[in-house]
Amino acid sequence: MSPFAINRLAGCVLLLGITACGIEEVEGFERLYHRHCAVCHGGDLQGAAQGTPLVGIDLGYGDGIDNIARSIAAGMPDRGMPSWSETLSETEIRSVAIFISEERANTTFGDFRIETPLVVPTDAVRTSLHDFRLELVADGLDPLPYAIAPLPDGRILLTEKMRGLTVVSAAGEQSELVPGAPVGHGGAVQFGPLQYGNGWVLDVTLHPDYADNRWIYLSYGDRCEDCAAQSRRGPASMTKLVRGRLRDGTWTDQETVFEVDKAFYNSATDMATGGRICFDGAGHVFLSLGMKAGQRPVQRLDQPDGKIHRMRDDGRVPEDNPFVDQPDAFPTIWTLGHRSPHGLEFNPQTGELWSTEMGPRGGDEINRLIPGGNYGWPLTSKGVHYNGRPVDGRGLGVDFDPDDLEPPVVDLTPSVAVSSFVFYDGDAFPGWHHHALVGSLKGSDLVRFVFEDGQEVERETLIEDLARIRDIETGPGGVIYLLLEHASGGQIVRMTPEAEEAGA
Numbered sequence: 001m002s003p004f005a006i007n008r009l010a011g012c013v014l015l016l017g018i019t020a021c022g023i024e025e026v027e028g029f030e031r032l033y034h035r036h037c038a039v040c041h042g043g044d045l046q047g048a049a050q051g052t053p054l055v056g057i058d059l060g061y062g063d064g065i066d067n068i069a070r071s072i073a074a075g076m077p078d079r080g081m082p083s084w085s086e087t088l089s090e091t092e093i094r095s096v097a098i099f100i101s102e103e104r105a106n107t108t109f110g111d112f113r114i115e116t117p118l119v120v121p122t123d124a125v126r127t128s129l130h131d132f133r134l135e136l137v138a139d140g141l142d143p144l145p146y147a148i149a150p151l152p153d154g155r156i157l158l159t160e161k162m163r164g165l166t167v168v169s170a171a172g173e174q175s176e177l178v179p180g181a182p183v184g185h186g187g188a189v190q191f192g193p194l195q196y197g198n199g200w201v202l203d204v205t206l207h208p209d210y211a212d213n214r215w216i217y218l219s220y221g222d223r224c225e226d227c228a229a230q231s232r233r234g235p236a237s238m239t240k241l242v243r244g245r246l247r248d249g250t251w252t253d254q255e256t257v258f259e260v261d262k263a264f265y266n267s268a269t270d271m272a273t274g275g276r277i278c279f280d281g282a283g284h285v286f287l288s289l290g291m292k293a294g295q296r297p298v299q300r301l302d303q304p305d306g307k308i309h310r311m312r313d314d315g316r317v318p319e320d321n322p323f324v325d326q327p328d329a330f331p332t333i334w335t336l337g338h339r340s341p342h343g344l345e346f347n348p349q350t351g352e353l354w355s356t357e358m359g360p361r362g363g364d365e366i367n368r369l370i371p372g373g374n375y376g377w378p379l380t381s382k383g384v385h386y387n388g389r390p391v392d393g394r395g396l397g398v399d400f401d402p403d404d405l406e407p408p409v410v411d412l413t414p415s416v417a418v419s420s421f422v423f424y425d426g427d428a429f430p431g432w433h434h435h436a437l438v439g440s441l442k443g444s445d446l447v448r449f450v451f452e453d454g455q456e457v458e459r460e461t462l463i464e465d466l467a468r469i470r471d472i473e474t475g476p477g478g479v480i481y482l483l484l485e486h487a488s489g490g491q492i493v494r495m496t497p498e499a500e501e502a503g504a
């Protein structure tokens with residue numbers, strides 16, 4: 001039996017972050033549809049005698065989650081579509097609308113595509129600004145890799161969550177685990193052979209002055225075996241950031257850049273923590289630390305999780321961080337209210353920090369991060385909880401004004417499980433300069449976004465249905481590397497420009 005035979009359930013946990021997710025809840029959305037709508041629109045949404053198809057056609061009353069919800073709520077009573085605003089709650093309407101848009105986008109909730117056959121196209125891929133080819137660099141990696149960092153000499157640093165740090169040669173051969181570097185652990189939640197870790201190795205990134213100082217930054221769930229007071233369920237962990245150097249293949253000179261008191265360690269998995277690292281080129285390093293101990297700490301300044309943290313590159317606290325003067329606040333906090341921030345990048349063109357984060361069911365986001373900004377989790381989201389409940393901060397005891405919460409620049413509903421991204425600034429694809437290339441797990445796509453003044457002005461899918469894209473990096477010469485997750489083994493593939501046709 002494939003080790004991923006239980007991926008439907010396990011994948012659910014993967015997206016959820018820290019709470020177990022039952023298939024029943026997943027089907028709740030569908031049940032609502034079948035109870036109220038299938039009679040007219042058909043069990044497969046293909047339409048029936050009394051109702052129009054809801055998939056495979058352009059919608060007459062507008063696509064997208066907000067339009068669909070509006071159609072359902074208001075109905076078209078004189079044309080045979082009842083109004084549902086009296087019968088169904090706002091959340092139920094939104095849930096059904098999410099279900100319909102998932103079906104329209106062919107991203108069935110619960111299908112995490114880790115077993116979908118992975119075929120790297122051999123033909124050139126044609127897109128509006130650049131044509132390119134995909135080439136396999138390395139395969140047979142752990143099915144759940146996390147990050148890559150291309151080195152100037154053509155080798156690639158690679159982290160695998162459950163294992164640790166390795167080096168992939170230019171010829172695609174993977175080394176043994178780098179001795180001396182932090183190692184990965186599973187074990188917090190286990191479904192069959194899959195373990196959802198507590199002590200995962202997360203991101204790896206080179207310092208911007210790597211050529212001179214050789215610093216490599218590594219984030220991981222630091223595992224504590226004897227934090228029994230905090231952890232009734234075995235070992236505990238919390239995201240930690242270190243830097244070190246590779247000397248003769250060994251991890252040396254390790255220094256701690258970000259670490260919190262053991263009192264904040266807990267036994268929840270490192271699944272939603274993100275752990276993404278980026279630099280602003282002005283001596284600061286940023287670390288994303290998502291939901292780790294449930295929702296409540298995410299809005300609290302005296303708790304480290306649900307935040308983006310900003311440090312000097314040696315770990316000192318910058319004096320101009322937004323909450324340094326606030327007693328009890330973590331002085332490293334840059335922004336708060338983050339759920340599952342799996343992408344973090346600095347845009348050198350505008351000097352802004354951007355992030356991607358996974359929402360619950362719906363509500364994946366691309367955010368522009370303003371110092372001190374509150375990104376709203378779990379007070380509000382364009383998605384709904386997995387059980388269909390609304391994301392509603394009332395009842396959490398947090399005082400907030402919805403106008404003070406920063407809305408996403410891009411709302412990706414239905415969820416594609418948005419992962420990592422880059423602001424491209426390499427030489428191989430000059431037409432894409434300063435565009436964001438954004439990957440997704442469930443969506444399995446690579447999408448190019450153009451932003452102007454914090455607004456999306458252009459979007460193009462560059463690669464469709466490839467595989468779960470976990471990480472994207474630009475390598476020497478501006479070549480783009482993608483890190484793919486797959487049940488049969490992770491892969492690294494490379495995007496290289498396709499030479500223009502003669503005479504073109």
Ligand code: HEC
Nearest residue numbers: 036037040050051052059060061062071072076079080081
């Ligand atoms: C009694 C039959 C009937 C039922 C029950 C019904 N619908 Fe409809 N629905 C229709 C018809 C007919 C239309 C097309 C109206 C038109 O073309 O003007 C429609 C239109 C729609 C549209 C707009 C489609 C478009 O092209 O923009 C949506 C969305 C929709 N229905 C969703 C639902 C949902 C969700 C439910 C269940 C909560 C539901 N409907 C229940 C008959 C029905």
